[in-house]
Amino acid sequence: MPELAAYPSLDRMITQLLTLWPEHREYVEKSFSTRARDVMATSEEIASCVLRLADGMAGGLDGLCGDYRFLCEKIVLPEELHFRRHNRYRLSSFEDALKECYANAPFMTRYMNGLLVSNVIWHNHAAAISSYVQEYLPSLKAGSDHLEIGPGHGLFLYFAAMCHSVAGVSGWDVSPTSIAHTREALSALGVERPTTLTLQNLFEADPASDDRRFDSIVMSEILEHLEDPVAALRFAMAWLKPGGTIWVNVPANSPAPDHIFLVESPEHACDIVRAAGLDVTAWHGFAMTGTTLEKARRRKLAISCVVIGRKP
């Protein structure tokens, strides 16, 4: 295991996880052995957030770790099996995902809790967040108005709220439960500055009757849940100021019970962003734990694709 003395939150979280799930040690060691210093710094910040969020949860950190194991063993593995056998995700319509997943509140809670922990443990998740924190947010001009579509666990909004160049922080979601969850998370994380969380369907919002426009929009792990990601990006782009940017994080080759649109590579993700009418100004591909980007492409393994699109 890499030396974690300089990273107290990571140390506490990983120690607890491996106490409960010792068989996961090799994976965790592999995941942390190749992390660059900036990714380690962001990982420590994420772990600190997760620990604070765990304090307010009924099961605490043990519960979160249990849900993470449930995610790995009971949710991802069967989907991975289907993906390898058929070269496609199991579901392809939002309606089916709604029926199977989104309407099943107890399942969704465990699934979301597991994903929260994965942001620390899975190399590609941590690296994507690190690029957002270390590269994207510092690139925003002072006074930027920032919107996240589907803020979920609240981590991305938290980091935006901590960024001095961001003047306004907003989040839209279609689910009242998710909005309440994000609000609770931001409160637990100690975000004191005003954050506007709105129940808003991206596809129904009318930019013609609303003069709000944003310098920056984030859509992290959203597009793979949609039947038409290009349309979603077009709708989002309408809310950008000219020259404004969208930061997209979408996983390629990443089967999950509610993933319905298969992105096959970082280049495919860039094509989707361009098809919406945005100029791609930067992109990254972060391969899953234990492999290189080249191998991940060849073997069709999970890659977190980060694409920054600029409105002309």
Add this chain to the structure above:
Amino acid sequence: MTCDEIRAKLTDILRDVFDEDALVADDSLSSDDVAEWDSTNHVRLMVTIEGEFGIRFETDEITAPENVGELIGLIQSKLP
């Protein structure tokens, strides 16, 4: 198909899936011995075996074998 024939075919599959030309399907070989033998690559391995041998594993059989010896036994039990 004899045990040795399964082993020979499995050696080729292991080398291909894990990109390691030196791998040999010895009974004791397990995920502990191969750096890239993680859960995702294990699923890749099992699905490749399904295709190469024309068999189908039950979901709970995917993670059952502890080593190559047990895997060969599982494959043998699936063959006609």
